[in-house]
Amino acid sequence: MKQTLLKLKDLDVGYSEPLIKDINLTVQSGEVIAITGPSGIGKTTLLRTISGLVRPLKGTVELQVEKRGGLGYIPQKLGLIRHASVEHNIALGSISSSEKMQMFSRIRSAAVLGFILSLFLSFFQYPFGGPLFFLCGPGILITSVLSQRLLHQQKQTIVWNAMKAVRLSDKQHEPVRRLSGGQQRRVATARTLAQSPSLIVADEFLSELDDTNVTIVIEAMLNIIKSGSSLIMVEHNLARAKQLANRIWTVENGTITEEVIEDE
Amino acid sequence: MSESPKPLSPFHSALRFMKSFQVLVILTSLTGLAFLVMDGMINGQWDLMTSGWNNVKIFLSETGPPNWSVLEARSYPTCEERYDVFCSIAYIGMLETIKIAFVSTVFGFIGAILLSSLAARNLSPVWLSVSIRILLAAMRSLPSLLWAILFVIVLGLGPLPGILAMTFYTIGYLGKLQYEAIEGMESAPLEASRATGMSRPEVFTNVVVPETSNHLLSQMMFMFEYNVRHGSVIGIVGAGGIGYYINNYLQFQMYDKVFSLLIIIFLVVVIIDFISMGVRSFVNEKGDVRRPSWLTVMLPGKKAAQIHHGVDAEDED
Numbered sequence: 001m002k003q004t005l006l007k008l009k010d011l012d013v014g015y016s017e018p019l020i021k022d023i024n025l026t027v028q029s030g031e032v033i034a035i036t037g038p039s040g041i042g043k044t045t046l047l048r049t050i051s052g053l054v055r056p057l058k059g060t061v062e063l064q065v066e067k068r069g070g071l072g073y074i075p076q077k078l079g080l081i082r083h084a085s086v087e088h089n090i091a092l093g094s095i096s097s098s099e100k101m102q103m104f105s106r107i108r109s110a111a112v113l114g115f116i117l118s119l120f121l122s123f124f125q126y127p128f129g130g131p132l133f134f135l136c137g138p139g140i141l142i143t144s145v146l147s148q149r150l151l152h153q154q155k156q157t158i159v160w161n162a163m164k165a166v167r168l169s170d171k172q173h174e175p176v177r178r179l180s181g182g183q184q185r186r187v188a189t190a191r192t193l194a195q196s197p198s199l200i201v202a203d204e205f206l207s208e209l210d211d212t213n214v215t216i217v218i219e220a221m222l223n224i225i226k227s228g229s230s231l232i233m234v235e236h237n238l239a240r241a242k243q244l245a246n247r248i249w250t251v252e253n254g255t256i257t258e259e260v261i262e263d264e
Numbered sequence: 265m266s267e268s269p270k271p272l273s274p275f276h277s278a279l280r281f282m283k284s285f286q287v288l289v290i291l292t293s294l295t296g297l298a299f300l301v302m303d304g305m306i307n308g309q310w311d312l313m314t315s316g317w318n319n320v321k322i323f324l325s326e327t328g329p330p331n332w333s334v335l336e337a338r339s340y341p342t343c344e345e346r347y348d349v350f351c352s353i354a355y356i357g358m359l360e361t362i363k364i365a366f367v368s369t370v371f372g373f374i375g376a377i378l379l380s381s382l383a384a385r386n387l388s389p390v391w392l393s394v395s396i397r398i399l400l401a402a403m404r405s406l407p408s409l410l411w412a413i414l415f416v417i418v419l420g421l422g423p424l425p426g427i428l429a430m431t432f433y434t435i436g437y438l439g440k441l442q443y444e445a446i447e448g449m450e451s452a453p454l455e456a457s458r459a460t461g462m463s464r465p466e467v468f469t470n471v472v473v474p475e476t477s478n479h480l481l482s483q484m485m486f487m488f489e490y491n492v493r494h495g496s497v498i499g500i501v502g503a504g505g506i507g508y509y510i511n512n513y514l515q516f517q518m519y520d521k522v523f524s525l526l527i528i529i530f531l532v533v534v535i536i537d538f539i540s541m542g543v544r545s546f547v548n549e550k551g552d553v554r555r556p557s558w559l560t561v562m563l564p565g566k567k568a569a570q571i572h573h574g575v576d577a578e579d580e581d
Binding site: 048051052053066067068069070071072073074075076077078079080081082083084088092093095188191195197201 | 450452453454455456457458459460461462466470471474475477478
């Protein structure tokens, strides 16, 4: 059964003046929405408002996804860390990916904090500090090492699968700055795949790509959409938008009109 | 029909003409203003510059040549090292200064990075950012020399007041450089990570630190170098290091030995600069692009391209 992931109610978006007014739209799970319209009309601002980066001028954005990791955002400038490796950039997505990862992460943080605290207490010989450290210290240390190991293994698997999906496994340790524009877009896509969010918001993520790169990125995205995620993307190529999307939101004169694409 | 640009009024065209020289105009005006202010301060006594030159000559004749006996082993205590230089005043003093600088840079860096993450406006709310900025300003408003005097009064002579003084100053100074570097980073990586629901510490450790690593490393190495140089100054007030010996020699007017110690400090600073360059090469694009050599700068374009890129310029034409 389809689930509503996003509800935009009487929404006005913009910075001081509204760029788009009275938006009343919804997004269901498994849908692909393409936003089209001329440059500078407010498409990016709409995406930033949906992602919670810009406050709406009026109305509400109701996101019915997990607060942490439920929304994946690919900005127009990609938002990659240029000096870090492909692996590090993709791993950023995995940080807030699954509940398992979050659980391991919490256990590790608690264990590290506990170890530091017991070390601190024993160092200052606070009453019970010394015995507390010798009783609990080794246990806490082992827990933190084990949780770190499990976290690392889990992360490696997620990152490796995402890297394979965008065919970048041979560039694992390469700094992002050395990759071509198309490869960088694939890294940004893989970062979102590693996160496996319920709703993906992508700003012109297919622009400046050659046909081969477009195919790789679309294939990877369609796989995650099949599993129930939704995609909202800004797309200037109308033919491609019609081919990929279930619905097209056209921004014109400060309003949005919706067109439903029939399945062929 | 093609539209021609609207003709400008004489005032606007004069303004546009002036604008093309704006850098030159601004620089000339600033230099002129600086000269005027300086003239007022020295009451027009520009002849001091020429008479001062004679004093420089006298000073150099008295200080030089440097006395390298500072590299010989001290007479007491007896040297038990394999090489005499390890028992010399220059080595012992410099090593202590480097140790003080290292410890205070490490502690200062940790303090600064924690505070700068709270002071950066793109990471923290305004109230927190402003209060941390005031704290950092207070820490660097006292130079390390004054911090050293304060700590010498509280803790007595030795390296500990030196370490604390330089740590405090490092936090204040490095904190400012760091939050400015963080504020100058691109917003796209921050937005991408924030939208995913990452917590503030996660954004800081996984996005901000790697993204600004080039600046952070460069600032840390600069601060280490700064602390080595200032380690020699704060030593003068009894906070340990090579400055203690420089102060002793100055009191006995042994300028030739002071001169040699200053040369040693200069060499250490240069070495740190090279280390900094090497460390930062891991996180910047220097290794990715070929740098022009002096030879190719001197040569005509085609010849330079031939040497630099290994292409046959004739073929390209």
